[in-house]
Amino acid sequence: MSDRYALIGNPVAHSKSPWIHARFARACRQDLEYGLIEAPLDGFAAAVDSFRAGGGKGLNVTLPFKEQARQYSERVAARAAQVVNTLKFNGGVFGDNTDGVGLVRDLSINMGVDLKGRRVLLMGAGGAAQGVVGALLEAGVGQMVIANRTMARAEALAARHPGVRASSYASLSGSLDLVVNATSSGLRGDAPVLPHGVFGLGTIAYDMVYGRDTPFLAAARAAGARACDGLGMLVEQAAESFLLWRGMRPETGPVLAELRAELSRR
Numbered sequence: 001m002s003d004r005y006a007l008i009g010n011p012v013a014h015s016k017s018p019w020i021h022a023r024f025a026r027a028c029r030q031d032l033e034y035g036l037i038e039a040p041l042d043g044f045a046a047a048v049d050s051f052r053a054g055g056g057k058g059l060n061v062t063l064p065f066k067e068q069a070r071q072y073s074e075r076v077a078a079r080a081a082q083v084v085n086t087l088k089f090n091g092g093v094f095g096d097n098t099d100g101v102g103l104v105r106d107l108s109i110n111m112g113v114d115l116k117g118r119r120v121l122l123m124g125a126g127g128a129a130q131g132v133v134g135a136l137l138e139a140g141v142g143q144m145v146i147a148n149r150t151m152a153r154a155e156a157l158a159a160r161h162p163g164v165r166a167s168s169y170a171s172l173s174g175s176l177d178l179v180v181n182a183t184s185s186g187l188r189g190d191a192p193v194l195p196h197g198v199f200g201l202g203t204i205a206y207d208m209v210y211g212r213d214t215p216f217l218a219a220a221r222a223a224g225a226r227a228c229d230g231l232g233m234l235v236e237q238a239a240e241s242f243l244l245w246r247g248m249r250p251e252t253g254p255v256l257a258e259l260r261a262e263l264s265r266r
């Protein structure tokens with residue numbers, strides 16, 4: 001029987017993860033199945049228990065269960081201190097977070113961005129934002145500001161990382177080298193309003209939402225910034241999960257190119 005993996009979340013029907021992991025498995029000659037589990041909102045632990053009882057080896061975790069996955073884990077990687085997006089079952093339950101590596105690899109390897117010393121604005125303070133702060137700091141970014149609609153969440157996240165400060169959107173000033181939109185606003189065709197001047201000509205504007213042109217990306221392009229979506233991060237975080245489960249890192253370039261071509265045909 002093939003080893004079983006899945007993405008658990010609510011909703012999950014739209015997910016590209018089974019498609020991505022099927023390509024990784026084929027390229028790495030790994031015998032595995034990767035499915036989707038839409039757990040009831042109050043049924044995360046029961047769904048994971050049942051998957052494990054059936055021999056499941058690992059899960060990717062998406063909205064709204066990343067904090068519950070952290071609680072479910074018996075051991076966690078340092079980079080998954082707050083939120084877990086990958087679970088590995090090998091006797092115990094190991095929780096990890098691959099979002100930060102995914103973002104940093106997409107920026108630095110796929111896009112060729114040198115992150116050292118960059119002035120960064122991170123928009124959002126939810127699961128995705130919490131997962132990437134540490135990786136961006138480790139990659140050597142200079143100043144980091146976190147802005148969020150609910151200011152208290154930005155303050156709490158910034159307080160966990162020395163040197164990082166919190167701000168409201170309205171009180172941001174000056175242009176930034178990198179603006180990462182880790183809010184889900186683009187899914188609803190919305191975007192936080194940023195003060196004039198945040199996007200400069202050389203700014204990289206990165207929206208974690210993928211597969212659509214969001215108001216954030218449109219505003220960035222209009223201001224002369226380099227705009228890109230989160231498709232590369234999706235593929236890179238999946239590759240990091242695959243590495244954790246299977247001990248080998250799949251090549252991501254061909255999978256990303258094929259996925260982008262497929263989405264642009266729609």
Ligand code: NAP
Binds near residue numbers: 124187
């Ligand atoms: P989450 O935990 O629900 O957090 C949502 C965040 O978005 C919060 O900071 C929230 O602010 C903010 N927000 C929502 N609607 C907003 C609006 N209309 N205006 C301003 N802020 C708004 O979600 P998450 O897990 O962090 O995920 C965020 C996004 O990242 C999702 O779209 C997800 O699909 C995407 N993501 C992509 C990847 C990838 O690989 N590309 C990986 C992870 C996540 P409040 O705190 O004020 O509510």
